[in-house]
Amino acid sequence: MTSISGREIPDYIQGYGPVKPFQGAFSDVGTKTRTAAKLTSVIPNHxxxxxxxxxxxxxxxxxxxxxxxxxxxxxxxxxxxxxxxxxxxxxxxxxxxxxxxxxxxxxxxxxxxxxxxxxxxxxxxxxxxxxxxxxxxxxxxxxxxxxxxxxxxxxxxxxxxxxxxxxxxxxxxxxxxxxxxxxxxxxxxxxxxxxxxxxxxxxxxxxxxxxxxxxxxxxxxxxxxxxxxxxxxxxxxxxxxVSGTTKITRDPVALIIAKRAAEVIKASGLVREGMSFQTGAGGTSLAVAAELKTIMRQEGVVGSFASGGITGYLVEMLEEGLFRTLFDVQCFDLKAIQSYRDNPAHQFMSASMYGNPHTKGAVVNHLDIMILGATEIDTDFNVNVTTGSDGVIMGGSGGHSDTAAGSKLAIVVTNLMKARLPIIKDKVMTVTTPGESVDVLVTERGIAVNPQRTDLLERLRRTKLPLMTIKELKGLAETITGIPKAIEPSDEIVAVVEYRDGSVIDVVRKVK
Amino acid sequence: MTSISGREIPDYIQGYGPVKPFQGAFSDVGTKTRTAAKLTSVIPNHxxxxxxxxxxxxxxxxxxxxxxxxxxxxxxxxxxxxxxxxxxxxxxxxxxxxxxxxxxxxxxxxxxxxxxxxxxxxxxxxxxxxxxxxxxxxxxxxxxxxxxxxxxxxxxxxxxxxxxxxxxxxxxxxxxxxxxxxxxxxxxxxxxxxxxxxxxxxxxxxxxxxxxxxxxxxxxxxxxxxxxxxxxxxxxxxxxxVSGTTKITRDPVALIIAKRAAEVIKASGLVREGMSFQTGAGGTSLAVAAELKTIMRQEGVVGSFASGGITGYLVEMLEEGLFRTLFDVQCFDLKAIQSYRDNPAHQFMSASMYGNPHTKGAVVNHLDIMILGATEIDTDFNVNVTTGSDGVIMGGSGGHSDTAAGSKLAIVVTNLMKARLPIIKDKVMTVTTPGESVDVLVTERGIAVNPQRTDLLERLRRTKLPLMTIKELKGLAETITGIPKAIEPSDEIVAVVEYRDGSVIDVVRKVK
Structure with a gap:
């Protein structure tokens, strides 16, 4: 048994092999090898x-x-x-x-x-x-x-x-x-x-x-x-x-969260010439982009790039001159496809260039601000986007851990409760992204800063933003929802969650 | 000693290693490996x-x-x-x-x-x-x-x-x-x-x-x-x-050669929808492009691509709609740089994509017509662009062997004599490109088809083009220049000429 962030993970998993335990986001860097590739060469007229x-x-x-x-x-x-x-x-x-x-x-x-x-x-x-x-x-x-x-x-x-x-x-x-x-x-x-x-x-x-x-x-x-x-x-x-268009949420709670997240970004000092930004295609994430847009206009800054899966919303920011370029690993809507086709400043990015930690430097390493979602987050700021409240797999990291690790400011935006369940736990069911990569949690009821980010905490204390510890936020939710009963999965491992460097950060067990 | 095309090449060359002798243009294909690459990965803020x-x-x-x-x-x-x-x-x-x-x-x-x-x-x-x-x-x-x-x-x-x-x-x-x-x-x-x-x-x-x-x-x-x-x-x-502009020759002899080469191309049947073409930046080569342009206009065909080092001349053909796209490994003039910058149909091509025989298919494999130069050519159609008439190195293959091997019609254009010396020899001093890859020699006095290309010979016989055997052409030149004294280099090997597959096609010996 190996203990990772207090989790019990076997040294060897049947059907997977020996476990290289997660040791920290940047513990495995340095000399690496891109492997040899086999190919079959052909002659003309083939x-x-x-x-x-x-x-x-x-x-x-x-x-x-x-x-x-x-x-x-x-x-x-x-x-x-x-x-x-x-x-x-x-x-x-x-x-x-x-x-x-x-x-x-x-x-x-x-x-x-x-x-x-x-x-x-x-x-x-x-x-x-x-x-x-x-x-x-x-x-x-x-x-x-x-x-x-x-x-x-x-x-x-x-x-x-x-x-x-x-x-x-x-x-x-x-x-x-x-x-x-x-x-x-x-x-x-x-x-x-x-x-x-x-x-x-x-x-x-x-x-x-x-x-x-x-x-x-x-x-x-x-x-x-x-x-x-x-x-x-x-x-x-x-x-x-693709969707025809990706749209900003109209949910008033989500809009409050987005506004707060934008205020956190502003207070962080990262709204500056050459700034970079990534967000998902979800309604709340796009709402953060909308808020940020207003701030960038007000401050008169031009960002260096926005990246990730690209939406029409980021295209508009590019076209308005708020970013000099986009790095696109995937287009989310028709407007993004059109822009990628017609605008040379809308650049291709492979998954490796995007987030592979074992290159001479991925794009995420240059990311200032990242807006992330969460199914659960725990008091150590570990985030789960892999399993749902019922313990069943319903997602996975995608670029979550990559961007969280690379960015200077990784903000998790989420409602404090979803479907009458609190989002903050003592321990998340599954660790997708380690707490060390997550800087701040923004909810509609309050904002919690990762205590490791004393610099950020200091900046935010100068604002009127509703700061709390993550335990206080958790308590707040539980006064409303009560403390939910923990799910008890079986012992059988059905999925191994690999961190971006190939170490094992968690496992998913079979639901009963 | 290994004999390649009648040449004596040692099995082992001091300072080079064991010799893998050239065995034919496509003898070494099939399962290949791209090697592993070492790298040093970095973390954010590096x-x-x-x-x-x-x-x-x-x-x-x-x-x-x-x-x-x-x-x-x-x-x-x-x-x-x-x-x-x-x-x-x-x-x-x-x-x-x-x-x-x-x-x-x-x-x-x-x-x-x-x-x-x-x-x-x-x-x-x-x-x-x-x-x-x-x-x-x-x-x-x-x-x-x-x-x-x-x-x-x-x-x-x-x-x-x-x-x-x-x-x-x-x-x-x-x-x-x-x-x-x-x-x-x-x-x-x-x-x-x-x-x-x-x-x-x-x-x-x-x-x-x-x-x-x-x-x-x-x-x-x-x-x-x-x-x-x-x-x-x-x-x-x-x-x-870069040159400001690359220009077509005004030399009347070169213009005759270019015209003949274009007639050969037309007679070959390769002027057709989707045709592809490559030529160098030399004055005669560009003159062939100019002649071809006229033919393409007359026939109303649109080519698929032109490739190689790109000149303003090929850019004009792209812009005129004579080719759908350009593959550019290197820009030769300012107009090419400008086009490469602004026109998405003017595409990047790595050297590997251009001519590496050990990929899943290089661009040269798709090339119809290639215009090549020669310092010497021999009666087996072997071409030398590596050493001059004095035996001294003054060039090298560049893309010569790659395009000759890949193209359907590799045409060598050259004056029959240069500096009062005949270009056609019994044996070239140095084999850069093997005769098997060269289809036809066009000079101002006559045209010689590689006898292996019976199909082409048949097509050209239906024209009024001045066909001769390469030996006849050689004799014609020698009646004017006399038979030049062969250079006698020393035994010392100063350069090893590798064919595109890494085999050794010839060596260059020290000049006395």
Whole structure:
């Protein structure tokens, strides 16, 4: 047994292997290796386009026990993972590990593949819906491995996660495998999460519903990394791929939280020339961006960049001149795709460049302000975005731990209570992001600063913001909700939560 | 002794190692490995900018016997190689191997470093001027290794050429090492030849005379590959970096050759929708482009791409709609830089994507028509662009062998005689590009088709073009010039000519 932040984690986990325990956000840096990559070189006149997926599967040589990968740029509109898995199941392949950068409700058919032993391993940065529930119920043979966006790129590039075959859903591909996500009926914009898969998998295939003559333009993923190309009718449902527009919340409580968060940012001294900012696509997060916009205008500052999954809202800030550039790993809406297509200041960012801790410097290292969500947060500021109040997996880090670690000011914004349950706990059910990376918690009833940030606390004390200790905030919530009964999961480990450096920060146990 | 195309090459060359003999242009394909790369990861707030080159050299830990690399995008205007070598020499470092993608007359100070043992090895794709002459005279301790543009990328990516420290001349760099060649007083455009160095060297440093706030935009080489950044007054002399404009020859003989070459292209059947084309920046090569332009207009075809070092002339063809896109590894003039900066259809191409035979498919594999020069060509169609008529090194393959191998129609254009010497020989002094890759020779007096290309010969026989065998052409020249006395070099090997796959296609011997 290894104790991490007071948690009991075995030294060895069946189906996962030896545990490298989490030792702190920056304990594992220095000399690193990007692993060697195998490839098959070709001569002129080699034809990469195959007539269909079945012919491709013949060529790809997938056998029992392999690891195959998918990216999640088509989100809940993705057809590719299901199509490929259906074909592989029909071929009687067993014991596959699916390394999908995220899993959505649309991927429900995976549950049956898990039950039948077609899929026995799952590596992902985020999962929600039936697959997440099935994993929580112990339906996957091996524990799922839950990584971060930067951690996945690290795992692939370091060789910790070896991919035998990468399936690349391609909104546009040419006949020699150059890919972009910008054009085509299934356009999704940046393909930042797919880059490492393309570069390091033994074999790669682009599956497209927009096959164009050579060469595609622009090129996000190069022909030098692609073995085969297959055209299909449709790679996804546009309605599930992007939202038309992402919108700011109208919920008055969320708006109060956003206003307070903006005041914290202002008081922190980080609103200054060259500042950088990231936020999610959620309503409250966008509301913080709206508040920040007003402050930036008032102060007359021009930021250096905003980053992450990009929304139309950040595009507007770019176009207004509030930021000089955007770093885009993924487009969240049509406006973001359009801007990424047309504006050279809206730049591509791979997942590795975004958050891989084992590069010569990821973008998150340069991030000033990060707005984060939380399912739970505990009195040590550890954040859970992996499991819900019922202990069932309903998310995962994504870029949460990456940006929290890199940013100068990581702000968790959340209602103090959700569904009549308090958000602050003595111990979160699952640690996704360690408390050392979280600087401040902003709720509608009060603001708690991580006591390690004495500098920030001092600055905020000069304001009229309602500061409390996190224990006081917790007490406040509990006077309203009472103290909820703790969930008691079983001993069986169903998922291993890897920190971005590949150490194990927590495990998820089967729900009873 | 190994016999390659009738040449005697030892199995082992002192200072080079065992010889892998050239066995044909596509004999070495299939399963390949991109090598592992070492890197040093950093945490947030790590400062990459160092006060000066000396402080950088302290940090970089360069010791005797290491390999250091440079790119040649600043061409004959480059200050960086000389600056760095001067500093290393002053530190008493010895026995360095300089891996510079090309060497120009401006790099003359290298000769003294060779004489003093500071530099004992040289790996390059092209060299002209005092360094080339000094190598030919045997002033370098080990034989120089002469690669191709694609072959150098292959050597670096495969690990055959391990770089300890890469020095990256950066027309623009930000404080975290993002680089582009587009902006700044030393702008050179695409940095295609520098990509592999940045990705695979153990340590990397960007040296810039245009240090900009984070983040640079656009980014050609990412922060994730750069350890340090240093600002200097000037990285180069703009007059030597690019020409104002590249111009078509006015020489009437060259214009005849160009016209004939264009007629060959037309007769080949390759002027068709989606065609692709590459030519150099020399006056005759550009004249071929001008002729082709007229033909393309007449036929009403739109080509897929033009590639290579890009000139304003190809930019005009892009802008006129004769090509859909350009692939740019290097900009030759200001118009090309401007277009590369402003036109998204003018795309970046790394040297690896350009011509590395050990990828999943380089751009040269898709090339239809390639216009090539020659110093000599022999009756087996082997081409020499490495040594002059005096046996002294005055060039090198650059992309010659890469494009010849990849293209469907590789046309050598040259005067039948130069400086009263015939160009066609029984055997070229040095084989740069093997005859099997060369399809046709166009001179002002006649056209010779490689007999292996019976299909092409048949097509050309239907035209009125002056076809001859290459031996007839050779005889024709010799009736005018007489048979020149063959040069007799010494036995000492001063350079090893590597084919793009890393095999040895020839050696250069010391001039007496």
């Amino acid at each position: 034809e990469k386009v195959l007539p269909g997926l079945d012919e491709a599967l013949d060529k790809l040589g997938i056998t029992d026990g392999m690891t195959i990968s998918f990216h999640h740029h088509l989100r809940n509109g993705d057809f590719i993972l299901n199509k490929v898995m259906e074909s592989l199941a029909a071929r009687g392949i067993k014991d596959l590990t699916v390394a999908a950068s995220s899993i959505f409700p649309v991927h429900a058919p995976l549950v049956e593949h898990m039950e039948k032993g077609v899929v026995t391993g799952l590596v992902t940065n985020y999962m929600s819906g039936p697959v997440a529930e099935a994993v929580s119920k112990g339906k996957l043979k091996k524990p799922a491995v839950m990584q971060t966006h930067g951690g996945r790129a690290r795992a692939i590039e370091s060789g910790d996660l070896h991919i035998d075959v990468a399936f690349l859903a391609a909104p546009t591909a040419d006949t020699y495998g150059n890919i972009n996500g910008i054009y085509g009926k299934s356009a999704c914009g940046s393909l930042g999460y797919a880059a490492a898969d393309a570069e390091y998998a033994d074999r790669t295939i682009a599956i497209t519903d927009n096959l164009v003559p050579y060469p595609a333009c622009p090129i996000e993923i190069s022909q030098v990394f692609i073995d085969y190309v297959v055209e299909v009718d449709s790679i996804g449902d546009p309605k599930g791929i | 400062e990459k900018v160092l006060p000066g080159l000396d402080e950088a050299l302290d940090k970089l830990g360069i010791t005797d016997g290491m390999t250091i690399s440079f790119h040649h995008h600043l061409r004959n205007g480059d200050f960086i190689l000389n600056k760095v070598m001067e500093s290393l020499a002053a530190r008493g470092i010895k026995d360095l191997t300089v891996a510079a993608s090309s060497i120009f007359p401006v790099h003359a100070p290298l000769v003294e470093h060779m004489e003093k043992g500071v530099v004992t090895g040289l790996v390059t794709n092209y060299m002209s001027g005092p360094v080339a002459e000094a190598v030919s005279k045997g002033k370098l301790k080990k034989p120089a290794v002469m690669q191709t543009h694609g072959g150098r990328a292959r050597a670096i990516e495969s690990g055959d050429l391990h770089i300890d420290v890469a020095f990256l001349a950066a027309p623009t760099a930000d404080t975290y090492g993002n680089i582009n060649g587009i902006y700044g007083k030393s702008a050179c455009g695409s940095l295609g030849y520098a990509a592999a160095d940045a990705e695979y060297a153990d340590r990397t440093i960007a040296i810039t005379d245009n240090l900009v706030p984070y983040p640079a935009c656009p980014i050609e080489i990412s922060q994730v590959f750069i350890d340090y950044v240093v600002e200097v007054d000037s990285i180069g002399d703009p007059k030597g970096i």
